[in-house]
Amino acid sequence: MTMISTRDGTELYVKDWGKGRPVVLLHGWPLSADMWDSQAMALAEAGFRVIAYDRRGFGRSQQPWAGYNYDTLTDDLADVMKETGADKDVTLLGFSMGGGEVARYMSRYQGKGVISAGLISSVVPYMLKTSDNPDGTPEKMFADIADGIKKDRAHFFRQTFFPQFFGVGMISHPVSDEVLDMATAVALQGSLKATLDCAKAFGHTDFRGDLASFKVPTLIIHGTEDKTVPIDAAGRAAAKGIKQSRLIEYDGEPHGLNMTASDRLTKDILEFVKAGAVFQKQKAA
Numbered sequence: 371m372t373m374i375s376t377r378d379g380t381e382l383y384v385k386d387w388g389k390g391r392p393v394v395l396l397h398g399w400p401l402s403a404d405m406w407d408s409q410a411m412a413l414a415e416a417g418f419r420v421i422a423y424d425r426r427g428f429g430r431s432q433q434p435w436a437g438y439n440y441d442t443l444t445d446d447l448a449d450v451m452k453e454t455g456a457d458k459d460v461t462l463l464g465f466s467m468g469g470g471e472v473a474r475y476m477s478r479y480q481g482k483g484v485i486s487a488g489l490i491s492s493v494v495p496y497m498l499k500t501s502d503n504p505d506g507t508p509e510k511m512f513a514d515i516a517d518g519i520k521k522d523r524a525h526f527f528r529q530t531f532f533p534q535f536f537g538v539g540m541i542s543h544p545v546s547d548e549v550l551d552m553a554t555a556v557a558l559q560g561s562l563k564a565t566l567d568c569a570k571a572f573g574h575t576d577f578r579g580d581l582a583s584f585k586v587p588t589l590i591i592h593g594t595e596d597k598t599v600p601i602d603a604a605g606r607a608a609a610k611g612i613k614q615s616r617l618i619e620y621d622g623e624p625h626g627l628n629m630t631a632s633d634r635l636t637k638d639i640l641e642f643v644k645a646g647a648v649f650q651k652q653k654a655a
Contacts, residue, residue: 372384372385372386374423374449374450374453374454375449375453376426376445376446376449376450377445377449378434378437378442380426380431380432380434380437380446381431381432382423382424382425382426382431382432382446382449382450383403383423383424383429383430383431384403384421384422384423384450384454385403385410385420385421385422385423386419386420386421386454387410387411387413387414387419387420387422388413388414388415388417388418388419388420389417389419390417390418390419391418391419391459391460391461391646392418392419392420392421392454392456392459392460392461393413393418393419393420393421393460393461393463393643394421394422394447394450394451394456394460394461394462394463395409395410395420395421395422395463395464395465395468396422396425396447396462396463396464396465396467396468396469396471396472397422397424397425397428397465397467397468398465398466398467398468398491398628399428399466399467399565399568399569399572400428400527400556400557400560400565400568400569401428401429401553401556401557402424402425402428402429402430402556402559403422403423403424403429404429404556405465405556405628406420406422406465406628408628408632408636409628409632409635409636409639410422412636412639412640413639413640413643416640416643416644418643419456421450421451421454421456423450425443425446425467425468425564425568426438426442426443426446426564427560427561427563427564427565427567427568428559428560428561428564428565428568429556429559429560430559433560433561433563433564435563438563438564438567438568438570438571439567439571439575440470440471440474440571440575441474441478443470443471443474443571444471444474444475444478444479445478447471447475448475448479448482451483457482457483458483459483459485460483460484460485461484461485461486461487461488461642461643461646462475462484462486462487462488463487463488463490463589463639464488464489464490464492465490465491465492465628466490466491466492466493466572466598466599466625467493467568467571467572468492469489469490469491469492469493469494469608470492470493470494470571470572470575470577472487472488472489472492472494473489473494473495473577473580473581473583473584474577474580476580476583476584476585477579477580477583480583481583481584481585481586484586485586485587485646486586486587486588486589486642486643486646487584487586487587487588487589488588488589488590488591488639488642489588489589489590489591489605489608490590490591490592490627490628490635490639491591491592491593491596491598491599491604491605491625491626491627491628492590492592492599492604492605492608493572493573493575493577493599493604494577494580494581494604494608495576495577495578495580495581495603495604495607495608495611496575496576496577496578496603496607497572497573497574497599497603497604498512498573498574498576499603503603505600505602505603505607506603507573507599507600507603512569512570512573512574515531515569515573516566516569516570518530518531519562519565519566519569520566523557523558523562523565524554524558527553527554527557527558528550528551528554531557531598532550532553532554532557532626533550534597534598534624534625535553535598535624535625535626536549536550536553536624536625536626536629536630537595537597537623537624537625537626537630538550544624544629544630545626545629545630549629553626578611581608581611581612582611584612584613584614584615585614586614587614587615587616587642587645587646588612588614588615588616589615589616589618589638589639589642590605590608590609590612590615590616590617590618591605591617591618591620591627591635591638592604592605592606592617592618592619592620593619593620593622593623593624593625593627593630593631594619594620594621594622594623595622595623595624596623596624596625597624597625598624598625598626599625601619605617605619618638620634
């Protein structure tokens, strides 16, 4: 088990696979780095070094009382990159909540060391419905999430959150019950404090001001049937605000397309990362 210590002393669990140009993966809420395993394995087998870590408070990382705001979480990302030496020629990919750390890194650290970025089912640029963000999610939805977690976290995740996350309904069942059970088990590894605080952070942090800091090619992938992070306020809005972006819409896919469209996602990410490698070689020649 590889652990690195952040600037405030929090120990984070880090997976470090393969050799080559680094790809850093940021997981979604309330999961862990393991959600990326299919893509991480393919990237490592294709000649890239893959760094994926459990966000503070989740998975195998320590569970401090504080630090679940995006500035601190992004400082954690910078510390992981520094401590692992994955700090140059990096592709930075964030899923769901992890997209916020990508955006904040691009602004807070001026994208240091990053040559390409990806936002997958991401919360960027702004989830909350406001007068100037009419496609956002109503405040009541976030209040209901918090209430469900506080009342019966296991029931909320297994019966409400993850079925929607993976697009499970009366007729549609794109993932097995075992996947729902596994996701719930991983979610329950997180501390209650981290789970609640991070839900507040991704639901209320406005990243619209961070978009101009994306100065690198950016891949945006989002499902058109994402009910967890609806595409209009997220993927489509991010694509409009990031100049060097390419939006790929997965027709009919839910939020958890890392599982429901795993092969397609792996293929698109590999093509994007490989294109960045070719670009860097041409630039250096």
